[in-house]
Amino acid sequence: MRALRYFFTEAAASLWRARGAALLAVVTIAVGLFVLGFFLVLNSNLQRIVSRWSESAELSIYLRDDATPDQLKSLDEMAGQSGLVAQRDYISKEQALARFRADFPDLASTAGALDGNPFPASFELRLRSDVREAAGAVDGLVTALSSMPGVADVRYDRQWLTRLNAVVRGARIAGAIVVAMLGLAAAMTVANVVRLAAAARRDEIEIMQLVGAPFAYVRGPFVAEGILQGGAGAVLALLALAAGFYAVRSRFGAAAADALGGSGLTFLPIPVAAVLLLGGMALGCLGGYVVARRVR
Amino acid sequence: MIEAQRISKTYARGVYALRDLSLHIYKGDFVFLTGPSGAGKSTLLRLLLRRDVPSEGRLIVGSRNLAELTPRQVQAYRRSVGFVFQDFKLLPNKTVLENVALVPRVLGMADSQQQRRTFQVLKWVGLQHRMSAYPLELSGGEQQRVAIARAIVNDPVIILADEPTGNLDPDLSLEIMNLFREINARGTTVIVATHDRELIRRVGRRSVTLNQGQIVEVT
Numbered sequence: 292m293r294a295l296r297y298f299f300t301e302a303a304a305s306l307w308r309a310r311g312a313a314l315l316a317v318v319t320i321a322v323g324l325f326v327l328g329f330f331l332v333l334n335s336n337l338q339r340i341v342s343r344w345s346e347s348a349e350l351s352i353y354l355r356d357d358a359t360p361d362q363l364k365s366l367d368e369m370a371g372q373s374g375l376v377a378q379r380d381y382i383s384k385e386q387a388l389a390r391f392r393a394d395f396p397d398l399a400s401t402a403g404a405l406d407g408n409p410f411p412a413s414f415e416l417r418l419r420s421d422v423r424e425a426a427g428a429v430d431g432l433v434t435a436l437s438s439m440p441g442v443a444d445v446r447y448d449r450q451w452l453t454r455l456n457a458v459v460r461g462a463r464i465a466g467a468i469v470v471a472m473l474g475l476a477a478a479m480t481v482a483n484v485v486r487l488a489a490a491a492r493r494d495e496i497e498i499m500q501l502v503g504a505p506f507a508y509v510r511g512p513f514v515a516e517g518i519l520q521g522g523a524g525a526v527l528a529l530l531a532l533a534a535g536f537y538a539v540r541s542r543f544g545a546a547a548a549d550a551l552g553g554s555g556l557t558f559l560p561i562p563v564a565a566v567l568l569l570g571g572m573a574l575g576c577l578g579g580y581v582v583a584r585r586v587r
Numbered sequence: 588m589i590e591a592q593r594i595s596k597t598y599a600r601g602v603y604a605l606r607d608l609s610l611h612i613y614k615g616d617f618v619f620l621t622g623p624s625g626a627g628k629s630t631l632l633r634l635l636l637r638r639d640v641p642s643e644g645r646l647i648v649g650s651r652n653l654a655e656l657t658p659r660q661v662q663a664y665r666r667s668v669g670f671v672f673q674d675f676k677l678l679p680n681k682t683v684l685e686n687v688a689l690v691p692r693v694l695g696m697a698d699s700q701q702q703r704r705t706f707q708v709l710k711w712v713g714l715q716h717r718m719s720a721y722p723l724e725l726s727g728g729e730q731q732r733v734a735i736a737r738a739i740v741n742d743p744v745i746i747l748a749d750e751p752t753g754n755l756d757p758d759l760s761l762e763i764m765n766l767f768r769e770i771n772a773r774g775t776t777v778i779v780a781t782h783d784r785e786l787i788r789r790v791g792r793r794s795v796t797l798n799q800g801q802i803v804e805v806t
Contacts, residue, residue: 293695293697293698294695297692297693308680494676494678495678495689497676498676498678498689499689499693500665501636501638501665501670502665502666502689502690502693502694502741503661503662503663503664503665503666503668503694504662504693504694505662505693505695506658506662508693508695509693
């Protein structure tokens with residue numbers, strides 16, 4: 292405990308002496324962690340949007356007006372026997388018109404002015420959640436249904452969702468690369484600042500070595516210095532991230548709530564924020580240790 | 588207690604700093620190492636402080652060959668050795684108290700013990716009233732007394748001093764030597780490197796004269 296107090300007291304004094312350089316390291320770490328945090332917030336909210344849209348994704352089979360009851364029965368059986376469908380609903384032409392009128396009340400009178408009912412009857416199939424990613428099987432079902440008699444068209448929402456998923460995955464990989472590079476830059480900046488501190492304290496280090504101070508006492512303050520810089524950088528990043536997040540939410544919160552439903556945009560969960568803080572400290576610790584292990 | 592057995596120390600391009608030197612220093616001795624600049628006095632002190640190892644021969648302290656110590660054993664050995672340099676090597680951004688207390692502090696001594704021991708040695712060197720001053724606010728003689736306080740705060744068995752009076756006038760030099768005599772009177776082995784023959788004459792202790800890395804006279 293006494294040793295830890297010594298490490299951190301010395302580290303704080305050293306940081307204060309070289310506060311300009313230390314601030315640069317703190318800001319560099321903060322930038323790296325801010326970008327990481329930004330990607331984490333973006334990723335978690337995008338993932339929620341994709342999940343929500345995935346859950347509501349349906350396979351719609353639009354029927355010809357002259358489809359016979361036997362053809363409808365065959366279609367229903369094919370969907371049921373495929374093993375991919377969790378729920379199937381038949382929507383008659385009348386139900387489709389009523390739904391249109393409910394969804395678009397302003398256009399309801401337009402629909403009434405038409406000769407007859409232009410909306411086709413359809414089957415709406417909800418896929419089982421465990422087969423949503425089995426693109427090949429679902430595509431096979433779509434092809435088979437499209438070629439059935441009585442079918443006018445088959446629309447499958449998953450195709451664009453798959454593309455959206457690919458974009459999100461790509462963004463995640465690009466984010467990871469940027470974060471790794473910024474992390475490396477931050478660790479190197481910390482190492483350089485600690486190296487400057489080591490140069491400024493070379494007389495003290497020499498005296499400590501000459502009196503036979505344990506390695507931990509000689510090296511500890513440098514590691515502590517890195518941890519303090521990393522921790523300060525992480526706190527700065529979290530504060531900036533929170534400020535940015537609440538500014539965006541106050542402006543676009545309503546639109547986001549529509550897309551996400553319920554709670555709208557969410558910030559980093561506390562455990563993830565804690566990991567970010569510890570990550571910053573670990574980054575600083577690494578930078579400090581790189582310098583400290585050279586002190587013998 | 589200290590035995591140099593035919594030690595040599597060579598640097599780059601085969602230049603000898605010490606050549607085939609043998610020396611015996613007993614426990615509780617007070618020995619001057621003297622000679623002109625480049626004679627090898629500081630090199631011998633460097634070897635005794637285990638900042639370097641001989642190129643040939645053996646340097647034994649107690650029963651240990653210093654060249655064979657592991658890094659941790661070197662730390663333990665240095666805790667039994669105090670050192671004083673010509674340029675004092677005090678930390679300018681720490682007070683007198685902090686400079687002296689640094690040693691017990693990094694050696695893990697309890698806070699109350701650190702303070703008691705630091706105060707004791709500062710009182711002994713006559714600087715208890717300057718504890719909160721910074722080194723650059725002190726005279727050369729006072730700075731050297733702080734360095735001596737730091738050297739003895741850990742109760743070492745050997746004190747090594749490299750030209751400790753090099754920056755001081757004759758009266759202050761004698762004052763510093765008197766402190767070393769008192770330290771020696773308590774049983775601590777004291778080895779002082781100096782080229783000041785007049786000072787050696789006034790103190791009147793055993794002196795080993797080096798020239799070109801070899802012992803040329805012992806008186």
